[in-house]
Each structure stands twice: as structure tokens, then as C-alpha cells.
Amino acid sequence: MNESDSQVFHPESFRIDPSRPLYEQYVEQIRARIACRQLLPGTRLPSVRDFAAVMRINPTTAARTYQELERDHLLETFRGQGTYVTRDTAQIAAARKAIAQAAVRELHEVAESLGLSVRGLLELAEWEE
Amino acid sequence: MNESDSQVFHPESFRIDPSRPLYEQYVEQIRARIACRQLLPGTRLPSVRDFAAVMRINPTTAARTYQELERDHLLETFRGQGTYVTRDTAQIAAARKAIAQAAVRELHEVAESLGLSVRGLLELAEWEE
Amino acid sequence: MNESDSQVFHPESFRIDPSRPLYEQYVEQIRARIACRQLLPGTRLPSVRDFAAVMRINPTTAARTYQELERDHLLETFRGQGTYVTRDTAQIAAARKAIAQAAVRELHEVAESLGLSVRGLLELAEWEE
Amino acid sequence: MNESDSQVFHPESFRIDPSRPLYEQYVEQIRARIACRQLLPGTRLPSVRDFAAVMRINPTTAARTYQELERDHLLETFRGQGTYVTRDTAQIAAARKAIAQAAVRELHEVAESLGLSVRGLLELAEWEE
DNA sequence: GTGGTCTAGACCACA
DNA sequence: GTGGTCTAGACCACG
Numbered sequence A, B, C, D: 001m002n003e004s005d006s007q008v009f010h011p012e013s014f015r016i017d018p019s020r021p022l023y024e025q026y027v028e029q030i031r032a033r034i035a036c037r038q039l040l041p042g043t044r045l046p047s048v049r050d051f052a053a054v055m056r057i058n059p060t061t062a063a064r065t066y067q068e069l070e071r072d073h074l075l076e077t078f079r080g081q082g083t084y085v086t087r088d089t090a091q092i093a094a095a096r097k098a099i100a101q102a103a104v105r106e107l108h109e110v111a112e113s114l115g116l117s118v119r120g121l122l123e124l125a126e127w128e129e
Numbered sequence E: 001g002t003g004g005t006c007t008a009g010a011c012c013a014c015a
Numbered sequence F: 001g002t003g004g005t006c007t008a009g010a011c012c013a014c015g
Helices: A003-008 A022-035 A048-055 A059-071 A089-113 A118-124 B003-008 B022-035 B048-055 B059-071 B089-113 B118-124 C003-008 C022-035 C048-055 C059-071 C089-113 C118-124 D003-008 D022-035 D048-055 D059-071 D089-113 D118-124
Strands: A075-078 A082-085 B075-078 B082-085 C075-078 C082-085 D075-078 D082-085
Touching: A022 A059, A022 A089, A022 B089, A048 A059, A059 A075, A089 A118, A089 B022, A089 B089, A089 B118, A118 B089, B022 B059, B022 B089, B048 B059, B059 B075, B089 B118, C022 C059, C022 C089, C022 D089, C048 C059, C059 C075, C089 C118, C089 D022, C089 D089, C089 D118, C118 D089, D022 D059, D022 D089, D048 D059, D059 D075, D089 D118
Parallel strands: none
Antiparallel strands: A075 A082, B075 B082, C075 C082, D075 D082
């Protein structure tokens, strides 16, 4: 683990709810960092073992996290060389949009279940930007 | 189970994902029906046993569903008589607002994780009412 | 049911929590009224049937209420004549004291479970007369 | 179950009334132990299965006990790892105060029902610290 | 009849 | 290993 790696992930920078699956939360938060360009294409991630050590989680949990993100084509692993954020910016843009759409679809479903429009829901929640 | 009861809940009207906790989904959907006034204050719900039979779930699971909603003060239980939608409309209004706020807070967190405002997120998702 | 009877019990004057046994709550509240001299010795109570009708409860619930209070010697029933508050003021005084002692014992047990004295408990609760 | 776990809970140290809900009594008594600092923040509780075995109750009942306390934010559950006393001491202090206030409120209501002040009730019960 | 609780035992996802 | 959920079926108190 070199210095630049250790700068990539700090344990305090992840907000973890112990009652939800850990791997799920790490996936979500790493995905968001890639989508918001906080983690740039080509960035090298810490090894699974280092990630687990830094986060103080089980290595299998760390491995599962990376696997999920690979399946999403947001991470690329080159055997023996390490894991990197994909250089395929189209994939990243697609992920970004998918996250947004999933969030909005969810909001829309909640609104519908209350018999409201999305705008109506925002008003009821007294939301203001 | 009388006719009016059987009109309250149709098994087809619940959308259940078998991979998520059943009681949780029934709670959410009954809560939404109360919050959107589809289930009016004072309405009698089917008995735990009837609900279980209609939904083809275990009575224990049905009971747990009702208990969760009673804890939320959306249902009232009259010993030996049955379970009813609360007549306390303030509780219902509070639940309605809480559902909306939870949804909006969730949206806001996703937006934040992408480095966007809520408005920006809606735009990215190409949402239009 | 004559006029003076109907003045004895008003449904609104009882605070009932539907999730607790009804008979238990009526027993407690009638016992307290006798103990605090709101219901005087010799007062005639409504018949079981009238009590049930006024309170809109099941007659068996009303009967059980009266039975419990008879067992405590706070009510006396003369068959065919009705039910009366006992004229034995010693019984009433004893009940009064028993209620107080039970309440204080309960408080003491809670205090003990928190590792506090009763005085300490009152302070923690920020109680002031 | 290691030795330190088995020291946490002894079956004889719980006073259980079989005529009341078991889970309720375990909840009350564990809550009190947390509130009085007998169970310290971060302490690991026995596993649900061990707790059930030691107390000779069904694992379901044991699980329900832990879940109630988790809902109260007095326990935290780490998936696949176990259940721990919350490290959030504010929650513990709040629970401690809530227990005290509930007890005092109860006392106050009894006093009121007898037409007495709390001080008057304590005198009637001949309570002395 | 109602809901509430408990037991027994199974299966699952997670770490 | 952990806790979470579900099923099946029993018993109880209450109204």
C-alpha cells in the first residue's frame, strides 16, 4: 500500500450503518464517488486486502464490494496489477444517470402511493432547495 | 370475515417481492393506504387470521404486520374485537408527512453523493411531471 | 336506571386505553373513586346491565369489573336490590393505603433497578411538586 | 460462547414472572442494566442462540428481546458479528431519564386519582428513605 | 370470536 | 459463526 493509495479511502469518509449489509453500503458509496468524479478514471484502488484492513472489515466483504463494482463495469481488475477505476467514461456517465433515475423513480413511486405528484410530494415534505 | 372486510384487502392489490421481508412490505403498503386516505380512520381491518389466509402467509407474519403498524399509532387494537385504523387523524397526517420527508431526504442524499442539487438530479434523470 | 344513577358514571369520565384489559381499567378507576371519597359509602351503583350500556362495553366485562371490586370488599351486592359502595370505611381506608403503597413500592423497585434512591429517581426525572 | 459472555448473563439474575410476556421482562431488565451502567457501552451480548439456551427460552423469544432493545437504540447489531450495547451514551442517558420519568408520571397519576399530591402519597404509604 | 405469546424448527444472507 | 425471517401449530386472556 503506497501513500497515494492510502489517500484514496479513509475509513472516516464512509458512513456505515451496521444494521445494513456492509458490502452494499461500500458499493453505493464507491459508485457515487466514481459517478461524481471524486474518483477519476484510471485511479488505482487499494488491494482488497488493504481495503479490508483500512476499513477494518472482513476481506470477503471487501472482495464482494469490488466484485459488485466490476460487474457494473465501474472497476477493472488486471490480475496481479491491481484494481482501477474504469477509463470508459461512457460507463461512468451511464452509471451517473442510472443512479439519478433510480432515485427519481423511487420518489415517484412514493408520491404515487400517497396519491400525489412528485411536486406535491416535495411540497408536503416542505422541501426547499 | 364479512363481505365489507373482504373488500378491504385483495391479495392481488399487494405487490410483494418474495426476496424482501414480507411483513415489511405489507407494513409499507398498508401504511401508504392509510396515509393516502384509501383506508379511512375507524375502518376495521380483517382479523389477523383472515388476513393471513387471504394473503396466504403465516398468521404470525400477519400479526407482526399489524403490530408494527400499531406501534406506529396507525392501527388501534381493541382486545377481543379486532384491529382498526386509528381515528387520530393527526397521527395519520404525521405519518403522511414522515413518508414524504423520508423520500425527499433520500433523494437529497443521493443528489449530494453525486455532487448535485435536487434540481440538478431531477434534470439529470430527465424527469418531467 | 334513575337519574341519580346516571350521574354516578359518565363514559367520558373514564380514560380507557383499548390495548389494555378493559375490566382492569374500570376496576382501577372505580377503586380510586371510592378511595378518594368521590364515590361515598352506601352509594348505589348502576346495574351491571346499565353500566355496560352506558360504557358501551360487553356485559360480561361489566360483570367482571363488579366482581373484582366485590372480591376486594369495596362493593357489596344485595341480590335483587343492586350494588353499593361498602359502608365499611375501614376497608376503604385500607384500600387507599394499599394503592399508595403499591405505587411507592413500584417506584422503589424502579429506583433500585437504576441504582438510585427514591429521592435520586425523583431528581433524575426532574420532578417538582 | 466464551467465558466473558457467560459472565454477562446468569439465568438466576433475571427475575421472571411466567404469567407476563417473557420478552417484555427480559427487555425491561436488560434495559435497566444498561441504564444503570451494569452493562457498559460496547459490551458484546451473548448470541441470540446462547441467550436462548442459557435462559431456556425459544430462540425466537430471545431474538424478539434483542430486537425490541435495538429499536430503542440501546443495542446495536452488527450483521454476522453479534449484538452490542450501544456506544451512544446519549441514548443511554435518555433511556435512563425516560425510565425515571415514566415511573414518576405513574406515581403522579396514582396520587392524582386519590386526590393527593405526590408528597401526600408518599406520606400515606409511610415511605421513608 | 379476537389478538398476543411461545415453542419448534427451518432457511437465508451476511461477515 | 451471526442475526433475520418464515412456517406450523399450540395455548392463553379478553370481550
